[in-house]
Amino acid sequence: MTGTTEATTAAPLWDAPFAHRPVDATVTVPGSKSLTNRYLVLAALADGPSRLRAPLHSRDSALMIEALRQLGATVTEVAGDGSYGPDLLIEPIDPAAPASDCAIDCGLAGTVMRFVPPLAALRNGSSAFDGDPHARNRPMNTIIEALSALGVGISGPDGGPASSLPFTVDGTGSVRGGHLVIDASASSQFVSALLLVGARFSEGLHLEHIGKPVPSLDHINMTIAVLRGVGVAVDDSVPNHWVVSPGTIRAFDERIEQDLSNAGPFLAAALATRGTVRIPNWPADTTQVGDLWRQILQTMGATVSLEGGTLTVTGGPEIKGAEFDETSELAPTVAALCALAAGPSRLTGIAHLRGHETDRLAALVAEINRLGGDAEETSDGLVIRPAKLHGGVVHSYADHRMATAGAILGLAVEGVRVEDIATTSKTMPEFPQIWTAMLEQDSGGRETTAAGH
Numbered sequence: 001m002t003g004t005t006e007a008t009t010a011a012p013l014w015d016a017p018f019a020h021r022p023v024d025a026t027v028t029v030p031g032s033k034s035l036t037n038r039y040l041v042l043a044a045l046a047d048g049p050s051r052l053r054a055p056l057h058s059r060d061s062a063l064m065i066e067a068l069r070q071l072g073a074t075v076t077e078v079a080g081d082g083s084y085g086p087d088l089l090i091e092p093i094d095p096a097a098p099a100s101d102c103a104i105d106c107g108l109a110g111t112v113m114r115f116v117p118p119l120a121a122l123r124n125g126s127s128a129f130d131g132d133p134h135a136r137n138r139p140m141n142t143i144i145e146a147l148s149a150l151g152v153g154i155s156g157p158d159g160g161p162a163s164s165l166p167f168t169v170d171g172t173g174s175v176r177g178g179h180l181v182i183d184a185s186a187s188s189q190f191v192s193a194l195l196l197v198g199a200r201f202s203e204g205l206h207l208e209h210i211g212k213p214v215p216s217l218d219h220i221n222m223t224i225a226v227l228r229g230v231g232v233a234v235d236d237s238v239p240n241h242w243v244v245s246p247g248t249i250r251a252f253d254e255r256i257e258q259d260l261s262n263a264g265p266f267l268a269a270a271l272a273t274r275g276t277v278r279i280p281n282w283p284a285d286t287t288q289v290g291d292l293w294r295q296i297l298q299t300m301g302a303t304v305s306l307e308g309g310t311l312t313v314t315g316g317p318e319i320k321g322a323e324f325d326e327t328s329e330l331a332p333t334v335a336a337l338c339a340l341a342a343g344p345s346r347l348t349g350i351a352h353l354r355g356h357e358t359d360r361l362a363a364l365v366a367e368i369n370r371l372g373g374d375a376e377e378t379s380d381g382l383v384i385r386p387a388k389l390h391g392g393v394v395h396s397y398a399d400h401r402m403a404t405a406g407a408i409l410g411l412a413v414e415g416v417r418v419e420d421i422a423t424t425s426k427t428m429p430e431f432p433q434i435w436t437a438m439l440e441q442d443s444g445g446r447e448t449t450a451a452g453h
């Protein structure tokens with residue numbers, strides 16, 4: 001991947017609020033992207049209508065909804081009790097519908113570009129996939145090769161072989177399935193994508209991974225838990241093998257947990273300002289990787305408690321440098337805190353972040369160092385040493401987590417301006433409002449939601 005750290009400032013600059021006093025706030029965030037988009041895919045394949053309560057409403061979920069509509073599902077918004085928008089009713093794709101062709105915009109959503117092509121293979125007709133300019137750089141070869149190996153027609157724009165977006169899937173209405181060997185070392189989403197549809201393959205799926213370790217294993221465990229919850233039998237007893245039995249995907253009525261990864265920047269604000277942030281409705285039992293915040297933030301010097309369903313994080317006198325392996329999608333937020341830490345930090349096991357919304361390792365190094373920081377890329381992560389930071393522009397590279405990392409730095413460093421804060425709409429369109437409202441809360445303040453109150 002080249003050119004990913006080329007910073008352009010065509011987009012507007014957002015003055016990141018500087019915290020003049022410790023934050024003391026209660027915040028709730030919108031629904032989980034990973035859970036919303038998994039349940040949307042499963043609803044499109046289920047044996048009847050399903051309901052998602054308090055789902056995420058963001059660019060990535062909107063792209064998923066539109067993709068499913070293109071493939072023949074019906075998705076309707078109905079009033080719910082979530083703070084961040086309506087519930088969703090989903091009528092599944094009719095497998096007997098006549099063949100038709102469609103075009104699917106993946107935007108920059110990994111869940112759409114990886115999860116939807118196998119679904120398109122199960123329907124009758126051609127589905128043309130493309131996305132944002134950078135989406136064409138994200139690793140897609142494993143899904144393309146997997147579908148080819150399963151006998152599904154898949155081709156590039158000139159009709160020849162494809163290795164990345166754009167490509168066209170020619171579905172015939174059924175996939176036989178069986179034993180399939182892939183290399184999922186570039187993204188766990190390759191595994192999740194195939195497991196999500198495996199029950200609908202006539203012989204089910206025995207997926208085997210070979211190669212370097214699969215990253216973001218928490219996300220695969222989430223996929224398996226979600227599948228089991230809708231009646232799909234998954235055997236994951238042998239490492240790097242997943243066996244999905246053929247069968248029905250049961251229609252469901254599910255409430256989506258808030259996005260614990262997206263809770264990260266708000267919790268980080270407690271450390272960056274030596275204040276306190278409370279998040280109510282923190283799930284007691286969750287498959288979200290964001291539950292790791294409890295350990296990560298404690299290791300970095302915060303006091304963390306989970307009582308009565310409310311997570312409370314209070315920053316210590318200083319942020320401690322630390323070493324973390326495999327922080328997955330939490331890494332940009334962790335890196336921002338490391339840049340504010342009193343000691344050195346090392347993040348390992350995140351080489352695959354080079355294939356995320358941008359090359360995140362290069363982008364984090366460039367932006368931390370642009371503010372006077374001392375960050376360095378390693379073969380599989382980052383080393384970040386203490387340095388006195390100064391104000392400046394943080395470029396966001398169309399990456400929601402680079403933009404929120406800039407906001408965290410801006411709490412502690414005066415004069416930080418974040419390019420294109422609106423890019424947070426990928427998973428949290430309300431980010432600037434919730435962030436500002438968090439900082440305006442007084443001690444014991446009311447909960448901050450989309451409405452800012």
Ligand SMILES: O=C(O)C1=C[C@@H](OP(=O)(O)O)[C@@H](O)[C@H](O)C1
Nearest residue numbers: 034187188189192215216219329
């Ligand atoms: O399945 C999912 O919902 C996700 C899996 C992970 O992808 P990678 O395995 O590519 O890191 C994660 O980083 C991404 O934000 C969401």
Ligand SMILES: C=C(OP(=O)(O)O)C(=O)O
Nearest residue numbers: 108109110111329356357
């Ligand atoms: C890697 C991420 O997203 P995606 O689902 O597009 O891969 C992310 O949200 O950090």
